Amino acid sequence: MERKFDLEDRLIDFAILCINLFKKLEYNYALDHLSKQLIRSSTGAALNYGEVQGAESAKDFIHKMGIVLKELKESRVNLKIQNGANLLRDIDNAEKSLKECEELIAIFSKSILTAKSKK
Numbered sequence: 001m002e003r004k005f006d007l008e009d010r011l012i013d014f015a016i017l018c019i020n021l022f023k024k025l026e027y028n029y030a031l032d033h034l035s036k037q038l039i040r041s042s043t044g045a046a047l048n049y050g051e052v053q054g055a056e057s058a059k060d061f062i063h064k065m066g067i068v069l070k071e072l073k074e075s076r077v078n079l080k081i082q083n084g085a086n087l088l089r090d091i092d093n094a095e096k097s098l099k100e101c102e103e104l105i106a107i108f109s110k111s112i113l114t115a116k117s118k119k
Contacts, residue, residue: 013042019042023090034082044071072105072108076101076105083098
């Protein structure tokens with residue numbers, strides 16, 4: 001049986017991918033600052049998606065989806081800064097993280113537009 005595509009799993013996997021970018025890296029101020037913020041925003045997207053699933057109205061759903069989108073956009077900018085500053089050693093996973101973040105942003109942006117058009 002083929003498994004249905006699950007956004008929650010995808011958001012969790014994205015957060016894990018971001019967390020794993022920082023294992024075994026030497027300390028430096030910029031990396032410390034940005035890595036903590038990326039971990040907060042990437043996990044925040046996944047955690048806030050749990051709130052989406054409990055939305056009490058269409059308005060509440062759209063608002064909570066917007067929070068997930070905001071966290072994803074913050075993660076995207078953070079990844080771009082770290083990639084641009086060559087702070088990450090695992091280039092493959094850094095690029096994979098950015099690509100996944102872009103895809104999730106597109107999915108959530110479209111979902112919000114669809115939900116707004118149905119209001």
